[in-house]
Amino acid sequence: MHDYQHKAIEKKWQEKWDEKECFKAYNDFTKPKYYPLVEFPYPSGQGLHVGHPRPYTALDIVARKRRLEGYNVLYTMGWDAFGLPTENYAIKNHIHPATVTEQNIIRFKEQLKSLGLSFDWSREINTTDPNYYKWTQWIFIKLFEHGLAYKKEMDINWCTSCKVGLANEEVVGGVCERCGGEVVKRSKSQWMLKITEYADRLIDDLDDLDYIERVKIQQKNWIGKSIGMEIDFKTTTDDILRVFTTRPDTIYGATYMVISPEHPLIREHADQIKNLEALNAYREEAKRKSDFERTEMNKDKTGVEIEGISAINPATQKEIPIWISDYVLMSYGTGAIMAVPGHDARDWDFAKEFNLPIVEVVSGGNVEEGAYTDNANGVIVNSDIINGLRVPEAKEKIASFLEEKGLGAKRVNFKLRDWVFSRQRYWGEPMPLVSCPTCGWVTIPESELPLTLPEVESYEPTDNGESPLATMKDWIETTCPKCGGPAHRETDTMPQWAGSSWYFLRYCDPFNDDAFASMESLNYWMPVDWYNGGMEHTTLHLLYSRFWHKFLFDIGAVNTKEPYAKRTSHGMILGENNEKMSKSRGNVVNPDDIIQEFGADTLRMYEMFIGDFEKSVPWSDNSVKGCRRFLDRVWHLQENIVEGTAYSKSLETLMHKTIKKVSEDYETLKFNTAIAALMTLLNEFKKVDHINEAEIKTFLIMLNPVSPHMTEEMWSVLGFEGMIVDQKWPQFDPEKVIDDVVEMAVQINGKVRSTITIAIDATAEDAHNLAMKDSKIIQFTEGKKIVKEIFVPGKIYNIVVK
Structure with missing residues (x-):
């Protein structure tokens, strides 16, 4: 028998799926629905790279499994097609951006179809289509x-x-991420x-969502909610410098202030500043840095003292110098900070760099390393009216003192800025x-x-x-x-993020001319049940789209306060040299080449088997070949199939265990271990004289979400009725996945000393007899009196001796 001929077979089934509309989502609102979503791509001229199929295949597995479980599945694809790269290409090559976009989409779509992804192409959307961006404008x-x-x-x-x-x-690095300018x-x-109007809700509502923890943490950190005080520092020019701090209890340790190089104080009092030229020169340097670079913790500390103007610490009434430094931004907080070098690492670094005073005001803090003491055990020192108090009590007392004097007020602050x-x-x-x-x-x-x-x-x-x-x-x-x-x-246009902030809603009802989607469709399909995307979009698209959706919910245009019930993220596929794939590094792998040589089913399997889905992994040509060899072994199973409507006795337990394992692993992103379980089952198939129809049917259905083309072909060649896409997902019998034997811990006086392999239904007497033959148990019981034996069937056996 010849090996699997992927070129002809994969094209055949892709055409059949299209012809029969196998993956179409119907507005049959009586059926249970499932809405898995992947981030729609920007259709660049370079086409797909091997990183794209990883998330697409992962949720394709979930979508295919859900259809086999009887769900009406909405798995869709579209194009996030506005953007600067297309415009730059159009400028350079004198081609209209719309033409460039159209050509890129044709290329991308061909590649996606060649992967056998079960998208409902009848709902394809494009952010540059006027019928789409009509609603972005709305x-x-x-x-x-x-x-x-x-x-x-x-x-x-x-x-x-x-x-x-x-x-x-x-x-990035002071240059444009896209062009390097x-x-x-x-x-x-x-x-x-x-977006700041929604800051609290964007944080608080995360608690009700099934998002992986690192996504929640990144969003919370980006929004950056801080509870503290705004405190007024008077200057020698009778101005007020207002600062925000979460630690008003450390105000006695504020030995200098730092303001943004762009702060208006410099412009307003230029005539009183003695070193204006130096300040202006520093400001020009700061202009060439992004906010990210300016606030990088590990960068060298730079700054210039303002000569001619000082500030007054409102607690000590002492004059303290004012510096400008680029790590303070006008766009965050008030553009000014009180520097407490004894208890803040960055302030400590700055003070050491410029030989500024450092005062300890919280005992127990490692002042030498600039440790910021923020616990209930810290005791305030060198702080007059709050001396001897612990941190929480000191915060309250100094806050009340400053409020009574009209020098401060309690505030909530956010790092999040409004969206440009x-x-x-x-x-x-x-x-x-x-x-x-x-x-x-x-x-x-x-x-x-x-x-x-x-x-x-x-x-x-x-x-x-x-x-x-x-x-x-x-x-x-x-x-x-x-x-x-x-x-x-208005001649400004919207950013690329606009169209991607609501696209998931349009998939629900893509051809509606009267609304971006009917409420009937939204009530049925929303929220998205499972959304997978890159971690790099956690603080951009994911945050922006949650904001838009919450606003639409507030005005009654959508039915849920959150767009996505679940969010996961995938790791990158690196080059074989373990570096990020890029043309400059010469390590880019084109998926077209892999599909041409080994087939789409091999590529899909490899990208799911390559390692932990949530972690970055290097590409390996040898492992691709290994996946193809596995599929060839599966293909040859059809040579030895016999009739049979039930699993054979020798394979029954393993069949049920594999169904359980694969079913659970597909749901928890453990695609690699699901495939490993199918490989184990295949090995067992090869050990027996033959397998029957019931066994091969179940095996093909379980493998189908990963490698759909070959499994459909085998189903057809073996003469089974219909197609796999029309079948039901196999079920396991809970009683038949229980092992006949288990590994049981044996304890002596509560400490595990050994393990025994014992029948699942063994008695205490059986456990005793087996344990007493174990050399380790003999060592701990010899010459001692057994006073008690505790036996928990199938779990533990504890011997108490004295």
Whole structure:
């Protein structure tokens, strides 16, 4: 018999699945539903890499299993297709971004189909489709109407090469993540979304969700809720520098202050500052760093003291110096901090660097290492009115003292900043707004949505940093929807994150012209039951989409307060050299090559068998070959099948155990151990003279979610009725997965001294007889009197001696 011919067979079944619409999700709201979701990709010109199939196959396994369990499954795919890389490519090659996007999507879709993924392609969506972004614009209008969208002049990260504003997350090492160009700070009027309004709920509602712990921790840390005080430090210029601190009890240890290089105090009192030139030079340096770089804990501490202005510590009434340093940001807190070097590692490093005073104010803290004492055992020292108090009591007393003096107030603070929502580029959703001299900013009527992108001759950003749309006079000039007077359209476009913040809702009802989805569809499909995506999106897309969804819930547009009931994340697939795959490293593996040589079923199996799904793992060509050899062995099982409607006695227990193991492991991301269990079962199949139809049917159904093409072909060749996609997931008998024998611990006076292998239904007498033949037990009982024996069937045997 020939080996498995993957090229012909895989194409055959992909066409059959399409023809029969095997994976279509129906709006049959009477059936139990299941909604697994993977992050839809950005369709780049490079196409898929071998990292993409890992999460897609994982949830494909879950989707296929759920269908076999009788669920109506919504497993879908679409395209997050707006974005700067496409625009840059279009500029460079003089091709319209829409044409580039269309070509990239065709390529991506071919690759995804070649993997045999069970997506319902009838619900495919594309964020650049006007019928889609009509609703992105509608959501923005609602945010604007509810006061959650506003415009603000602010410093942004400006890529000097792309000529576009970047989010902090898009700046790495002081350069643009996408093009490597230099990034500087530039003042720009930007649209903002008030995600901070939802900060508490974004934290608190995590408790009710089935998210892996590292996702919850990352989101909570990013939002960064702090409970503390705002305290006013008066300056020698009679200004007030307000600081936020979670440790007001350490105020007596505040020996200097640090403010942001951008703080207005410098500009307002330039005439009183003796070293203004040095401060301005330092400020220019800071402009070239992203906020991430500036706040990096391990970076060298730099700064300049302001000569000519000091601050007054409100507790000690002593003058203390004011410094500027780039690790303090105007965009976080108040742009000023009180520095307590005795109990904060960063302040300690800074004080050591510039020879500033260090005072211990909490006993028990390792001042030499800048340890921050934050426990109930710490006792306050060198602190006048709170001396001798423990930290919690000291916090309360100093807070009351400062509040009574009008020098402070209790506050809750967040690290989370409002979302910068403007992009000065062409290839994004147009903002549905006009600026009217009389009425201010006004939304266009919903009846005029979608506001589509006009054709432009050039996609180049303008030299002054405006969008290419800013040059289109005919498009810009319009009338105000409110007063009818002359007005101008907003020329900024939305960021790529806009379309991905609600796409999961559109899958529920992708062709609805009257709403982004009907409430009937949302009530049935939402929330997403299982969402898998990269950890790199935890503080971006995942947070943004939770915010949008909560807002839509508040206005009655969706039925759940959270979009995703469950969130997991996968590890990266690295190159064989254990480094991240990249063209520059020469270690990229093209999935097309693997499918061509070994088949999609082999690639799917390998990526599930490669290791712990949640951890990064290196690629291995040898292991790919090993998976193909396993599939070839499975293929040859059809040579030796006999009739039989029940499992044979010799395989019955193992069959039920394997069903249990595979069923549970598919549900808990343990795909590698599920496949290992199937490999063990195959080995047992090879040891017997033959296997029967019941055994091969169950085996093929269990393997099908991982390797669907070959299993469907074998099912057909063996003459079984229908297709595997129409079958039912096998069930195990709980009584038949119990081992006949178990390993039982034997204790002497409560301490485990040995183990015995014993029948599951053995008696205490049987346990005694076996234990007394064990040399270790004999050693601990010889010459001693057994006063008691405790026997728990199937679990433990304890001998008490004296």
